[in-house]
Amino acid sequence: MTAVLSRTERVAENLNTALHELFARDATAYLLGEDVDDPYGGAFKVTRGLSTRYPDRVLSTPLSEGGIVGVAGGLALAGDTAIVEIMFSDFVALAFDQILNFATKSVSMYGTTVPMRLLVRCPTGGGRSYGPTHSQSLQKHFVGIPHLSLFEVSPFRDNGAVLGQALATGEPSVLFEDKILYTQRMYRDGVVDDLFRYDLTDDGTARVYVDDQDEFDCVLIAPGGLTQRVVAAARSLLLEDEITCLVLVPSRLYPFDLGPLLPVLARTRLVCVAEESTEGGTWGAQVAHQVHAELWDSLAKPVRLIHSADRVVPTAAHLERHVLVQADDIHRAVRKVVTGD
Structure with a gap:
């Protein structure tokens, strides 16, 4: 028996819409990452259209994950909302120090609670023949860090709600986006398939x-x-x-x-x-x-x-x-x- 899926927008499109909605309602929102500007719009096209609409708040960066997350952490410390796109989640290891020793500790190490609206987006996982350094699932390396929340994209939940929940914590978050989901359809109306x-x-x-x-x-x-x-x-x-x-x-x-x-x-x-x-x-x-x-x-x-x-x-x-x-x-x-x- 062949599964019959309910058809709607693709996961990458849903993520793109969520980012556009976030930028429309939050004038302090910035997005940083490699090749996130139009017409490229990110390696998986999730940031498409953002730099055209918000040219001063979408920043294509040099190839330095530690630097990208460090700058984003500074924006968050100053009260802004900072979204980072790591081109492949494997490279978030290069930003581990900025996440572990700066962003998460900044929430509480100054003697008062400091909101840190920082979200690090990580295209993750295998299944696309990208090889040993572009296909890992590194979620386990971030479990247990104080003041760090971990989220993962699914085809069930609208990503506007995911981004909203992550940023509402007032603490840094990592959002894992499995690459094989990007071209798949979001489910809707409570239906997965015929069963x-x-x-x-x-x-x-x-x-x-x-x-x-x-x-x-x-x-x-x-x-x-x-x-x-x-x-x-x-x-x-x-x-x-x-x-x-x-x-x-x-x-x-x-x-x-x-x-x-x-x-x-x-x-x-x-x-x-x-x-x-x-x-x-x-x-x-x-x-x-x-x-x-x-x-x-x-x-x-x-x-x-x-x-x-x-x-x-x-x-x-x-x-x-x-x-x-x-x-x-x-x-x-x-x-x-x-x-x-």
């Missing part, structure tokens, strides 16, 4: 379910970039193995608020968390820890973590697929958790 429906919780987490969201064998939690893979896995599990999954796709990865999800999690004894990063100190491990702490007495098994292979990401497409977590990997892991096979 699956979804709704959004108050905190922006998408709940994807079949028919009845109260009846399922396993809860599968994954960030937005894995949406297509986890939905495909849930579909094949249902049609081939008669295993029903409730899929949860949070918008805010860290700090991760488990509270709103506890009522639904309490109705299952089996939980899996999938992510594209390699294992070890991951966002998924943090989620598993929180689930264990709250629900250990009712879980039948420990939370199962599903990761990509512990290797660099190859350029060749067929090799890349072997390294990065795929729908089939998620299917096998969930089936083993549920059936033991």
Whole structure:
């Protein structure tokens, strides 16, 4: 059976609209990054049209991620809103010091709370044969930094709401935008395809379910970039193995608020968390820890973590697929958790 998707704007277009709306309502908003000016409009065209409409507030920069985030941090410290586009999230490692030791610490290290409206956008992940230094998912390296929030784009939640929530924290945030989502369509009207429906919780987490969201064998939690893979896995599990999954796709990865999800999690004894990063100190491990702490007495098994292979990401497409977590990997892991096979 072929999935029939609800059709609407593409994720990159939705992000572009969100940025235009932000700039229209916030005269203090600046955007900095490499090649973000028109006519190029950014490597993935997310900033298209911004420099034409707001030429004094969209700044194409030299190739220096530390410098870009440093300047943006200074703008935020002065009271402005600063958006940074890192061309590929792999290079945000070059700005790690500015995020860790300047931007996040500035919130509280001066003896009073200082709002820091800084958002670092990171096109992330593999699946496009960009090779070892342009395909990584580095979310885990930013988990646990005080005063730093992590968000991830998904096709479920409008990015205007994501940007609004991130900036409303008054603290620096990193927004991970999985590159394979850019050309995919946003979901709408609660419809994923011919089998699956979804709704959004108050905190922006998408709940994807079949028919009845109260009846399922396993809860599968994954960030937005894995949406297509986890939905495909849930579909094949249902049609081939008669295993029903409730899929949860949070918008805010860290700090991760488990509270709103506890009522639904309490109705299952089996939980899996999938992510594209390699294992070890991951966002998924943090989620598993929180689930264990709250629900250990009712879980039948420990939370199962599903990761990509512990290797660099190859350029060749067929090799890349072997390294990065795929729908089939998620299917096998969930089936083993549920059936033991």
